[in-house]
Every structure is written in C-alpha cells, then in structure tokens.
Amino acid sequence: MNILRIDSSVRTENSKTRExxxxxxxxxxxxxxFSLVHQEVGLRPPPIPNDDFVKANYTLPAQRTDRMNGVLETSDKLIDELLNADRIVLASPMYNFSIPASLKAYIDNIVRVGRTFSLEENGNMSGLLGGKKVLIITARGTMSYRKDGALASFDFQENYLKALFEFLGVTDIRFVHTEAQDFGTEELKHKNFGLAREELKDLASVW
Ligand SMILES: Cc1cc2nc3c(=O)[nH]c(=O)nc-3n(C[C@H](O)[C@H](O)[C@H](O)COP(=O)(O)O)c2cc1C
Structure with a gap:
C-alpha cells in the first residue's frame, strides 16, 4: 500500500498536527x-500558480510547448505522487478559520482538468481520485468549531477540505480534530490532544 503524507504546519517544533x-x-x-511519500508543504511550499501556469494548464497537452511543460513540472510531479497513492494522510492546522496558505498553494497545483478531475463537453465534472482513502488530522488554537458549537459557522477548514476531496472523487474521508491547543487551559489542551490520539489509535487498527 502506498501512502502520501502531507504536512502543512509552518512550525518546525511543537506542531500538534505533525505530532x-x-x-x-x-x-x-x-x-x-506501507510505503510512504512525504510532502512537507508547510516547510517547503510549492509555487503559487501564476499566469504562465494558467496558460500552460489551459493549453491541451498535445499543444504545449517545452516551456509550458517545464512550467507544469512541479504540478505534474505532485499529481503523479497523489495518483500513485492508495491513501492520503493530510495534516492541516487551522489558520484564520481555514487552511494554511502553503496547503492552498499545494491544492492549486494538484487540482487540474484531465489529471485529477475530468470535464465533459456538457460541463459535467467528475473527480479522478475515486477509490482512495483520505484521513485529515487537524489542530485548532481555540475550540467550538464542531457541529452546533459557537464557532461552527467559522469552520472553513473541514467544510472546504471535505468538499474539495469529494469534488476529486474521494468518498472515504475521515477527520480527526484536536481543538483548544493554544488558548485552552493546560488541562483542556491535554484532554483534547489525548482524545485525538485515542481516536487515531482506534482508527489505525481498522483503516
Ligand atoms: C497564522 C495562524 C492563524 C491561526 N488561525 C487560527 C484560527 O483561525 N482558529 C484557531 O482556532 N486557531 C488558529 N490558529 C492556531 C493553530 O490552529 C494552532 O496553533 C494549531 O496547533 C496549529 O497546528 P500545528 O501545531 O500543527 O502548527 C492559528 C495559528 C496561526 C499560526
């Protein structure tokens, strides 16, 4: 089994998602x-797509120049890794109610027509990552983002990542969250972290 691990915390130490x-x-x-491929997008973010990227991406593969292929090289490599993986483990801190910018840059590199989703003439789109399992491990500084929590409507992390992977054709998506890692009491922080560890321990035996 091939697993792709993606870390997106910018922390070099004491990262809760990495731990x-x-x-x-x-x-x-x-x-x-399993064999593991590891992307540290938080520490080494992929380039943010620019005008050259968009032009190359929107040109049919057979018509791309060598230069265009060069522009898409990193993206192609990241997509090859993703397609080659049976499972994906994504570690995502919550940054400003959503995901880190480096993770967004990664996503902008891997969501491409003809590679990770298909587009029919009638405009219908379908994801090409079907059959893969995705586990998303998150950490948040505060709490109450869960269903019916006071900040539930601020959660643009789970909702976004869930929608994104569904769009790419994944149906088996699991989230394990740990909240209150910066601003809770020490007791709450440890309790929540421990609960996430328990959840992950149980999941590992059946995933
Ligand atoms: C730039 C930045 C923005 C953050 N925004 C939020 C936020 O909107 N909500 C929240 O609960 N925590 C927020 N946090 C706290 C992180 O989610 C928390 O530190 C978490 O542990 C990060 O994961 P890590 O420990 O793996 O780096 C933010 C942290 C940073 C650095």
Whole structure:
C-alpha cells in the first residue's frame, strides 16, 4: 500500500498536527505494511500558480510547448505522487478559520482538468481520485468549531477540505480534530490532544 503524507504546519517544533500524524503512522505500522511519500508543504511550499501556469494548464497537452511543460513540472510531479497513492494522510492546522496558505498553494497545483478531475463537453465534472482513502488530522488554537458549537459557522477548514476531496472523487474521508491547543487551559489542551490520539489509535487498527 502506498501512502502520501502531507504536512502543512509552518512550525518546525511543537506542531500538534505533525505530532498526531507521527503517532498515527506509528500505530498504523502495527497493522499494515506501507510505503510512504512525504510532502512537507508547510516547510517547503510549492509555487503559487501564476499566469504562465494558467496558460500552460489551459493549453491541451498535445499543444504545449517545452516551456509550458517545464512550467507544469512541479504540478505534474505532485499529481503523479497523489495518483500513485492508495491513501492520503493530510495534516492541516487551522489558520484564520481555514487552511494554511502553503496547503492552498499545494491544492492549486494538484487540482487540474484531465489529471485529477475530468470535464465533459456538457460541463459535467467528475473527480479522478475515486477509490482512495483520505484521513485529515487537524489542530485548532481555540475550540467550538464542531457541529452546533459557537464557532461552527467559522469552520472553513473541514467544510472546504471535505468538499474539495469529494469534488476529486474521494468518498472515504475521515477527520480527526484536536481543538483548544493554544488558548485552552493546560488541562483542556491535554484532554483534547489525548482524545485525538485515542481516536487515531482506534482508527489505525481498522483503516
Ligand atoms: C497564522 C495562524 C492563524 C491561526 N488561525 C487560527 C484560527 O483561525 N482558529 C484557531 O482556532 N486557531 C488558529 N490558529 C492556531 C493553530 O490552529 C494552532 O496553533 C494549531 O496547533 C496549529 O497546528 P500545528 O501545531 O500543527 O502548527 C492559528 C495559528 C496561526 C499560526
């Protein structure tokens, strides 16, 4: 089994998402064998698509110049990795109610017509990542983003990532959140972190 791990925290130490994701892989290793490809998009963000990228991307593959192919090289490599993965583990901190800019740059590189989704003449689109499983591990500084919580309507992280992977054809999407990691009491922080670890431990045995 091939797994693609994507980390998107900009922290180089004490990253909660990275710690939980390390923990999950450690647990998963007790049950299955897998090979791992690791993208550190938080520490090494892919380039933000620019005008050259859009022109190259909107040119049919057979008509692209060498220069255009060069412009799309990083994106193509990231997509190849994604398509090659049976499963994807995405570690996403919440930044300003949504995802880190580096993760958005990654997404802008991998969502491409003809590669990760198809577009028919009538405008119908369908995702090409069907059959893959996606696990998304998040950390938030405060709490109350869960259903019926006071900040539920501010959650543009889970809603966005869920919609995005569904658009790409994924039906098996799991989220494990840990909240109150910056601004809760020490007790609450530890309790929430522990709950996320328990959830990940259970998931590893069945995922
Ligand atoms: C730029 C930035 C924006 C943030 N915005 C939010 C936010 O909108 N809501 C929230 O609950 N926490 C927010 N936080 C806190 C992070 O979600 C929290 O520190 C989390 O632990 C980050 O994951 P990490 O530990 O893996 O880096 C923000 C942190 C940063 C650095």
């Amino acid at each position: 939980l994701t390390d923990f999950f892989f450690n647990e998963l290793g007790k049950y299955v064998r």
